[in-house]
Amino acid sequence: MSTKVKQVHVAVGVIINGDQIFLTKRLNNAHQGGKWEFPGGKVEQGESVAGALYRELQEEIAIDVLSCIPLIKVSHDYGDKSVLLDVYIIDNYQGEPCAQEGQGEGWYQVEALKTLEFPKANEAIIDAVVAWFQSNNQ
Numbered sequence: 001m002s003t004k005v006k007q008v009h010v011a012v013g014v015i016i017n018g019d020q021i022f023l024t025k026r027l028n029n030a031h032q033g034g035k036w037e038f039p040g041g042k043v044e045q046g047e048s049v050a051g052a053l054y055r056e057l058q059e060e061i062a063i064d065v066l067s068c069i070p071l072i073k074v075s076h077d078y079g080d081k082s083v084l085l086d087v088y089i090i091d092n093y094q095g096e097p098c099a100q101e102g103q104g105e106g107w108y109q110v111e112a113l114k115t116l117e118f119p120k121a122n123e124a125i126i127d128a129v130v131a132w133f134q135s136n137n138q
Contacts, residue, residue, distance in 0.1 A: 023036045036118050067092040
């Protein structure tokens with residue numbers, strides 16, 4: 001008998017500065033540990049996606065989001081966990097992104113995204129980010 005896998009709703013920020021994107025690396029003991037990701041976190045019960053995004057990015061990388069643009073929603077089932085990723089472009093924020101939880105971090109050119117190891121659910125995000133950059137930087 002199979003048990004229903006709970007879906008985790010996650011607010012995700014694609015933090016942009018010029019032609020670079022800020023990424024964090026998941027801690028090794030986390031789900032999908034050791035892989036790069038766009039920062040963000042769980043949307044709590046009764047919380048809006050925007051509220052979760054602001055809160056999580058403040059906690060995780062110490063920035064204050066001033067505005068964001070919806071990019072894509074991605075559903076992915078890992079087998080042991082199902083995620084719904086609500087992804088936003090963030091190019092208007094205060095502070096300098098800095099990993100607050102001991103995870104790796106870095107600024108990367110858009111072209112470099114395809115060379116890094118991300119969780120499988122992020123593949124659609126990377127495609128959307130590349131397309132967004134192409135349409136906004138012509």
